[in-house]
Amino acid sequence: MAFPAWLKKIQAKENIVISTRVRLARNVKTYRFPHAMEKKEREKFLGEVESFMRAHEGKPLVMFNRLRDLDNVYRGVLAERGLVHMESAREPDFTGLATGPGQTTSVIINEEDHFRLQVIHEGLNLEKSLKDAQLLDELVSRGFDLASHREFGFLTACPTNVGTGLRASVMLHLPALTLTRGIVQVLQAVLHMGLAVRGFYGEGTELRSVFFQVSNQMTLGRTEEEIIRHLLGVTRQIVERENEARQKLLKDDPKLLEDKIGRAVGIVSRCRLLGFEEALDLLSTLRLGSELGLLKNLPRAILNELLLQIQPAHLQLLTKKTLGGKEEYLRRAEWVQKRLKGCLPGG
């Protein structure tokens, strides 16, 4: 299995921003929105898109698949990577996915909108992500007459996306702000500035871990560049707060940090059963330890990969075993230990 390219760039400039995601919602004039389409219509549209994508393969998308042609586990993997909706993974019949090299760019067809153009990059990479998304936009514009309104901009199935159709988000890792409880104030400020905050999995997921997705709420009345600039500015401020909180922890209570990181090393190395949320917490703590210089030899690339690999479908694909219940916990512990072998003290 190839890993998404954004995971492979181990020379991240930003410690705290795990990844950047930009997506544009687009629809064509000649079809009703997907939720209003008959099966036959959806199939017809999907066929048109397939012909177009196959004709344009390689620039910048290299692969087109109908989701129903992919196996169940791999569809789950795509959903866990945020490339398709979990619902499409379960009911794949009229949905298609085109992807670029390393799955950095992708177009999902017939989900909520006719097209969702998406770009994911490692670290804080908003401008580049927008640029890459605009390349995808140019591509589909060449093949399809896109629905737009002179005054509002692009029309979308859900009114919250009308206008630019742009949702830009950054995945932030904020363990020190969480430990020092500064996180509440920071998140309140983020909301106050018109941005949305979501959990690790994105929309609808809880804020249980120390990973937070921050994204724009407004898609209307601002240009793409303004939206991106605003998110970038806020993100840089959050990163600064997190860095301050880390310095404060290091100064005020280094033993507490060492204890937390030592325990994470001990548990990760010795557990036999490991749930997803605990794994997420442990990876966060190891990452913090690595970024604070307390853990050497711990490549960020492995930590990034593990953030995806601890999810059930990824685990199932990686271990080639049907998982479920305790088996999943067992395989997760084994997999994490295998990947971190030699990277942790005493390991």
Added chain:
Amino acid sequence: MAFPAWLKKIQAKENIVISTRVRLARNVKTYRFPHAMEKKEREKFLGEVESFMRAHEGKPLVMFNRLRDLDNVYRGVLAERGLVHMESAREPDFTGLATGPGQTTSVIINEEDHFRLQVIHEGLNLEKSLKDAQLLDELVSRGFDLASHREFGFLTACPTNVGTGLRASVMLHLPALTLTRGIVQVLQAVLHMGLAVRGFYGEGTELRSVFFQVSNQMTLGRTEEEIIRHLLGVTRQIVERENEARQKLLKDDPKLLEDKIGRAVGIVSRCRLLGFEEALDLLSTLRLGSELGLLKNLPRAILNELLLQIQPAHLQLLTKKTLGGKEEYLRRAEWVQKRLKGCLPGG
């Protein structure tokens, strides 16, 4: 610092019974009970006992001390070992302690009763403990006219001790019954059979850990031997239940056990801060792992010693540092790691 002799016998017959304790409460006719004595009277009685003990040193008691002559930390150590009451450690003025070799036998003077004769042995050793306590009883009987009543037996400061003055107890380690929740039923049965259950520290302490002290309630209307036989019978039944629960866990859910034990190894090896109650839990799990054969090279003698050494005064004595707050947590982690060095996998 010498360790209590009962800790050193590493060839225990019983895994599950950590130690046995027998004490006899005795008072002399010619003095009021300690709580009713004037300071002068207490001092006078203490002087009489000192003269007697010094005259009889070596048979079976080898050392006599007024608690006020011992330093504060060492008095705390004695309290943590259950040789004196925590209150006497804090207010030592009119209390004395005579101890035999290895502190297996001891006599505390001027606590609740004039004499408390006590014997502690490793493992399940009720008969031997009673016999040793009776030797102490013979000793003090030779020097003092003990208060007794023809019908009731020995008279004591608290009516719950009248009669034999005997309190026999066993410290049980019941992790599997706790994990499988069979513990509730077992403890109910124990109470139903007229025995008392207490936590790790004895009287008044909560049942927070998986260590339980079971002791007789009744001191009246039964002979010492009957009390001991009853407690022995019940203890053997509890031990059987715990062994059954361990076998069941091993059979039904070995991965859960391995996970629990692996995590304990990981945390013990890597933490930097360690509280007392967590240390108690971790030592329990390591002990279980050792007794189930999952951890090799883990001498029970070290685990037994650590059960005492993780307590604050012991730690203070061992590390020769004034403890308090986080410092205590730090030293506890360091001490446990030092003692277990080379005894744990990956260590």
